[in-house]
Amino acid sequence: MGYLLLALTIIIGLFAEGAGTWVRANAPSLNAPPAYAVQPWLAYKSAVQVYVEQHPGVSGSLDLDTLGLQGQTAALAQAGNSIIATPGQTTVVTWMAMPANAQADTLSLSDGDHSIGLSNGTSWTSPWFGDMGALPLMVPAGDIVSVVILSGTGF
Known part of the structure; x- marks a missing residue:
């Protein structure tokens, strides 16, 4: 059970990190020109x-x-x-x-x-x-x- 919880935590963490990277990479820059x-x-x-x-x-x-x-x-x-x-x-x-x-x-x-x-x-x-x-x-x-x-x- 402990390994399953650890694996699930790692997978969720990787997904959250990847999603955050996507949001940062695709969000408009505050300094971007119109x-x-x-x-x-x-x-x-x-x-x-x-x-x-x-x-x-x-x-x-x-x-x-x-x-x-x-x-x-x-x-x-x-x-x-x-x-x-x-x-x-x-x-x-x-x-x-x-x-x-x-x-x-x-x-x-x-x-x-x-x-x-x-x-x-x-x-x-x-x-x-x-x-x-x-x-x-x-x-x-x-x-x-x-x-x-x-x-x-x-x-």
Whole structure:
């Protein structure tokens, strides 16, 4: 009887410890950024790139309605984009102001997307490669930024 009680106590203890670990691992962090600061910008960045790939030769800036993101107006209020088309290549720049903890989560959630970094105003840096050189336009310093260069004319 003593061994049965001991075994039952150990099993219950292991279950309780495992459940506590699951709760801690899956509970939202008190320092976690609001989801609006991260996922909508990643979707925005992707939507701009997809639009440019599907519409070779486009240049300028795209609004949320054009991208089908009109429902994200509040979350993307500080987001911007610029498409710079030159013969043989198109540069797609997207950016947005967000708190430092949201920037870190964005970089983490981007799954190693090397086109994402932080703006220094006229240049940008990548957490993977360091100094990435000049930006083709002024982006507010401290904003998260993505720079993608598409080669050719038909993508």
